[in-house]
Amino acid sequence: MDAIKLLTAQHRALENVLKKALQANGAEQYALFKQGADELSVHIASEEQIFYPAVKAKRTRDILLESLEEHLSLKRLIADLLTLKPADDTFQPKLKVLSEQAEHHHKEEEEHLFPKVTKLLDDKELDDLGSEMQALQLALIKHGDPRKSAADETAEAQPL
Template sequence: MDAIDLLERHHRELEDKFSGLKKASSVDPDQFSTAADLLAIHITIEEQHFYPAVRARRTEDILLESLEEHLSLKRVLADLLAIDTTDEKFGPKLHVLAEQLEHHHKEEEEHLFPKVKKLLDDGARAELGETMQGRMGELRQGEPRKLVLGQTGAAAPLP
């Protein structure tokens, strides 16, 4: 599968999950854990595979901004993981996370992905997408949301 198609599909899935959580009168901890795992997986495949593969002079500024946005997402997610879903701060933090997530997706889809389509041909994007899907499968075997707990000090480096 094309890497960009994979990420865009993942964006919609994340937005749907977090939108549903935002609208719920009470958040089911298992549903939140599922959404948190999905977000952690998404951040990981972007940072470990997609961003390094598309790094170029024409994308570096966008990638550095994206990594800072990931750091912000990780920090809010780590805060959420540390409190109970019934805590009065949970709902507002969840709203902030969902809004930041939507902004991040919009930035990537409007600014980064069009450049990547010019940098990588269909075959390269398909190969990258397969690699990313493989890594997603590996991450799903654990509790990837817990990975972000140790990643809130600074933005990930751009390899």
């Protein structure tokens, strides 16, 4: 699958699950948060480990560095939320910020990074990249609880 189409589809799915989490309560809200956090964590990992290095070019460097800082912020929010329960006063506001920041990050990638990438890579390269990303994502899911791995990566942004 084309890497950009894969990432864009995942953006919409992540936004949807986080919006559902914001509308839910109690155990359902926490289950939806965990689902979203796992999906977001494997998405971020595949971008950082595969997509960003593959598209690193002079014309994308600034966007990628900003994206990595946004990933760090998202990981920190996931880490914070994992220590809370939905009944805690700060759970709902942090979940809302996570949702808003994820949506903002997705919009920036789709408007600024992806158009440049489509000029840098041909269809086969994008398909190969997408397949590699999907394989990594499946491995991370199979390993279990990807959100916990993301929560462990909060000291600094991943290097480019």
